Amino acid sequence: MTDEFKPIETDVKDALTKTAEDIEKGYPEHLKELAERTEKVVAGGSKKVDEEHAGNIKKILDDLDANQARTDITPNAKAAADGKLKSKLTSVLDPEGEAGRKTDLDNFMSNVDTQGHMAGRHYKPSDQALQDRLGDTKFESDGVTPKIKQSGPNQGHVASENFVDPLTGTTVDGETGGAHRCGPYATRFDNPEDVKQADDFFRGQIASGQIPVETPISEVLGPDGHQELTGFYKDPTDPTQYKNVDFEGGTIVPVYRPDGSGGQKLHTMFINPAPGKHP
Amino acid sequence: MDKTLKGFIGAYLNVEVASEGLEGTRDVLKTFNADAVESLKKNFAELLATRELTALDYGYMTYAEFESDEDLYAYLQAVYEYLFNDAENEPGPPPYE
Numbered sequence A: 001m002t003d004e005f006k007p008i009e010t011d012v013k014d015a016l017t018k019t020a021e022d023i024e025k026g027y028p029e030h031l032k033e034l035a036e037r038t039e040k041v042v043a044g045g046s047k048k049v050d051e052e053h054a055g056n057i058k059k060i061l062d063d064l065d066a067n068q069a070r071t072d073i074t075p076n077a078k079a080a081a082d083g084k085l086k087s088k089l090t091s092v093l094d095p096e097g098e099a100g101r102k103t104d105l106d107n108f109m110s111n112v113d114t115q116g117h118m119a120g121r122h123y124k125p126s127d128q129a130l131q132d133r134l135g136d137t138k139f140e141s142d143g144v145t146p147k148i149k150q151s152g153p154n155q156g157h158v159a160s161e162n163f164v165d166p167l168t169g170t171t172v173d174g175e176t177g178g179a180h181r182c183g184p185y186a187t188r189f190d191n192p193e194d195v196k197q198a199d200d201f202f203r204g205q206i207a208s209g210q211i212p213v214e215t216p217i218s219e220v221l222g223p224d225g226h227q228e229l230t231g232f233y234k235d236p237t238d239p240t241q242y243k244n245v246d247f248e249g250g251t252i253v254p255v256y257r258p259d260g261s262g263g264q265k266l267h268t269m270f271i272n273p274a275p276g277k278h279p
Numbered sequence B: 001m002d003k004t005l006k007g008f009i010g011a012y013l014n015v016e017v018a019s020e021g022l023e024g025t026r027d028v029l030k031t032f033n034a035d036a037v038e039s040l041k042k043n044f045a046e047l048l049a050t051r052e053l054t055a056l057d058y059g060y061m062t063y064a065e066f067e068s069d070e071d072l073y074a075y076l077q078a079v080y081e082y083l084f085n086d087a088e089n090e091p092g093p094p095p096y097e
Helices: A008-017 A020-024 A028-046 A049-070 A075-091 A095-113 A116-121 A127-133 A192-207 A217-221 B003-012 B023-029 B034-050 B055-060 B067-085
Strands: A185-191 A229-234 A243-244 A251-259 A264-272
Touching: A049 A075, A075 A095, A075 A217, A075 B067, A095 A116, A095 A264, A116 A185, A116 A264, A127 A229, A127 B034, A185 A192, A185 A264, A192 A217, A192 A251, A192 A264, A217 A251, A251 B003, A251 B023, A264 B003, B003 B034, B003 B055, B023 B067, B034 B067, B055 B067
Parallel strands: none
Antiparallel strands: A185 A229, A229 A243, A251 A264
C-alpha cells in the first residue's frame, strides 16, 4: 500500500468531504487506511502533513476499535460511547460543518427550553446559580454552629433553607409558585450534545414501549459520560464553601409530561451522584 | 425490586419532582405503553404488600426524608391510589431542608 499513496493532502481533503451520513453507517474502512497511511507518511517525513489533524483521526479510530472490543461494559454503554466518538470524528473530518451542527444543537436546546425547566435549571445556570440553589445554611440554636443532618438518607449534609430557583432567581419556585425545593446537590449538564444524547436515549425507550426512568449515566452517555457534568454540594466542614460532585456511578433522571398531542415533552432532566458518594 | 419501578421512583418521586405535584406524572403515564404501565402498577402494588423498601433506602433513591417506614408506606399507598386509581387526594413528600 505504501507505494500507492496519494498525497496526504488529497486523502485528508477526500476524508473531509465525507458526510455525517457515511459515519452514521459505520465509520468507513477508508478512514482507517487514511490513518494508517498518514502515520507512515509522517514517519517517513516525505510529505508535509498536518500531524495534529492526522493524529486526531487516528486516535479516534483507535478509540472506536477499543470501544468495540470492550467486554466490560453493557451494549447500551458501548453504543453511547460509539455515538460520542463518531460525533467527535465528524467534527474532525468536517470542520466546515461545525457551524451547522452547532445551529442544530442550539435549536434543539431552544426547543427543550420551551418544553419544561430542564434547560433553565440543569443546563443554563452558572456555577454561582447552582450554589445559590443550595440555599441558606441553617444553624443550631446557638446561631453559630451549622446544622448538619445527623440521620436519614442525607446524613452528613448541611441542612438548608431558602433554596433559590434558577428559573426565578428567588426562593419562589418557577413551576409551582410555592417555596422552591432542592436536594443536597445542584447539578448541570455542561454540553448540549449530552442533553440531546440523553433525550434521544429516553425517547427511544418510549418508542420501544418502555417507561423512561432513572438510568446510570454510563448507559446513556457511555462509560466516561460522567466527566463532563457539573454539580455542587455544601462542604459540611465549612458550609460557606462548595465541593464538586463526583458523578462516577451516578444516574440521569428523566421526567416527561404529556405534550398535548399524545406524545411527551421533556419536563426536566438532571443528574445525581451515586447514593452515599458524598459528603 | 423491579428495575423499572426502582427507576420510576428515583425519577418521578424524587423530592424535587414530587414536590411539584403528581398530576403531570399521572397524566404522562397515560401516554406510555399500556402494558408497561400495567406492569409498573403490578410491581408498585407488590412493593406495598412486601414493604421491602425501608424509609432509608427510599431516601437514598429520592432524597425524601421520611421519619418512619409507616409514614413512607402511608405516602406510597396514597401515591399508588392517585396515580393508578384516579384518587382525588394528591399526596406530597415531607418538606426538605
